[in-house]
Amino acid sequence: MYIGEAAQRSGTTIKSIRHYESIGLLPAVQRLGKYRVYDQQSVDLLIFIKCAQQLGFRLKELQAIFAGYQGQAMPWALAHLAIDAKKREISERMTVLSRQHDQLIEFEASLKQSRADCPLKSL
Template identity: 80%
Template sequence: MYIGQAAQRSGTTIKSIRHYESIGLLPAAQRLGKYRVYDQQSVDLLIFIKCAQQLGFRLKELQSIFAGHQGPQMPWELAHQVIAAKKQEISERIAALSQQHSQLVEFEASLEQSQGDCPLNSV
């Protein structure tokens, strides 16, 4: 299939596909004359990239999955490792944000208490 059809099937754009090729996320497509020709494995890889981006992966992180990888096959084991690391990172951020939220609740309560204690409030 040509690049337009690969873009349509994967839900990406032609521009994105060219960009992914240029940065090494997607192996260079076979050529039929001057046209790029993609197979279903390339479309599957494009779908993976799009899903990963929607889940918070940056292209640089995805490049680490594919660094040194050749061929259209997805390096599933490495993908699982990167996903596990991303889940851990998110868990740590959730814990930090939860702690920050608790501290804000305490701070707000102390402000309300201080405001109630102020002698100027009774004037």
């Protein structure tokens, strides 16, 4: 299939596909004359990239997952490790944000009682 169909099937754009190729995220594909010809494996990878980005992965992180990938079997084991690491990162951020939220509630309450009494003085 040509790039337009690959974009349509994967839900990405032609521009994105070209960008992924230029940064080495998507391996070079076979050419038929001047046209790139994509297979289902390329479409699957594009779908994975799109999903991963929507879930907070940066392209640099995805490049690390697929470093050295040249169209052979997908490195799913590395993808699972990266997903686990991303989940831990998000959990840690949630903990920090939750703590910050609680501190804001305390701060707001202290402002209602006395503007001089700030519970964050110890920080």
